[in-house]
Amino acid sequence: MKYKSQAVAKPYFIAAIGLFLAQVIFGIILGIQYVVGDFLFPEIPFNVARMVHTNALIVWLLMGFMGAAYYLIPEESERELYAPWLAHLMFWIFLIAAALTVIGYLAVPYARLAEMTGNDILPTMGREFLEQPTITKVGIVIVALAFLFNIGMTVLKGRKTVVSLVMLIGLVGLAVFFLFSFYNPTNLVLDKFFWWWVVHLWVEGVWELIMGAMLAFVLIKTTGVDREVVEKWLYIIIAMALITGIIGTGHHFYWIGPPEYWQWWGSIFSALEPLPFFMMTVFAFNMVNQRRRNHPNKAAVLWALGTAVLAFLGAGVWGFLHTLAPVNYYTHGSQITAAHGHLAFYGAYVLINITMISYAMPLLNGREANSMRSQVLEMWAFWLMSISMVFITLFLTAAGILQIFLQRYTETPLPFMVVQEKVALFYWLRVISGLVFLGGLGTYIASFFVAAHDAKHPQAIEAGKVQPSPAAV
């Protein structure tokens, strides 16, 4: 850690991981409800658990992005953060708003929450991923503005690098597209059309810029490769992301009302969307192969390479699988969608955040890298979570193929609920994989405590009981 104010990133990272744990626990509740339909009914209906699951995901990813920005912007700008106190204040506002929202979801019926929070004044609730009460959304906008002001001023007053510029463009885009969540006309087609301006233009647009900047930062730091090379890669990756991803939005416009020409625009451009993800994979492996130094934080490098590979698998391969209009006609809104959603979010945005956290946390705690023991745990966590997520994806894909065949493709299509019972085996297998995933996350959390313990008791290392951090060799 080069600048004192980078320390504001720490609470963001800790809260992010806490929310990640909550997300996964609710994911498992959902998984069980898929096969034991009345599990926790009527106390926690499926839709409530699902909101907690997906909203916790989004909030912790945003927390992670903010923490990452607060960490990397001062270092790139070579100066202290413009207003560290503001970053602290926003952290608490964001965390409390998120906590109150989740309590609202769980404590009162959703309709009551809508009433209590004045949804009828400006109705924005009740749409997938945007379920937060309108006042929470306003809170998010305020936090985002204060955050952008803070890092924007830091960039303006300091050294301007491509990494910080791309990060900033991505974050501004994130805030701008979120504003479409306030547009909710009665006209269902318009509602859906612009809903995708938030969801798609986030994950297949501006978030890729944020991800690219974070990946570039960690790779510069851990491999020592020349900045010029990294920056050229970064530009070309994000250029491909926006060139394919913006018109690629059309892959969501096939069956919700807009004209049929979107089937062409959407299919052609979104078929190219895997390119930037593929380039990130090549980029990451190239940089690590050409490294000029061996950074002691081996775990961070593993997370970075894992991000590059699994983002390509989840977004690129599983995205391509169902993106062409004639295929999407059958897969639209099936378990194939859920399979892709899981691996893409995990591979790209969960892993890039963990990469950053894994790289930065030891430094925030005053050491270049954690003890070997702690890093080995992290590597276990990586493999447990990644392999179980790949299995979740495979089981959902199998369920999806059967579902599509039985419900949409055969001469004698069966009703939805009948089909769900026929494919229940795969849902059971998904729950089992989910438990392994939870174990992996537990291992990851444990690695922090082991790292702290080993840092406090270096005698154990000297006595040869524990392997030292590679930083010491």
Next chain:
Amino acid sequence: MAQVFTKSMARNIFYGGSVFFILLFLALTLDTSFALPERDQRHQLDLSTEVGQRIAKGKELWETNNCIGCHTLLGEGAYFAPELGNIYTRFGNNKEAIKAFIQSRPAMGIPGRRSMPQFNFSDEELDAIAEFLKYSSEINTAGWPPNIQG
């Protein structure tokens, strides 16, 4: 080779490409907005009519009860419960059948099965929801879903 393709060329592709495709996307959006009136049943939404008021109320109830948290609507939402974009046609173009289904959900669920909550809607609210679902089913969705099962 590496020298031929410089960083400033990469940067220009990024800025030039982004601006070009943002403008193209806006142009396509504009064209779509001209085409939509023929496809999205907006004439039904006129708030000076009773149907229009019912649809608006129905969409509000759809949202404030988070129906999308279990169901898909035109293929978007959750995959836990059946598609509802075509429920009106699946129930034989019968709004009363939709109302009866929603009204008859047991408060404590169906043991061992995925159950829909009992929302205790008034008759007026049920009318509004059924009207909203009828309207949804009449949107031109380019022939989706493939069959009546959704």
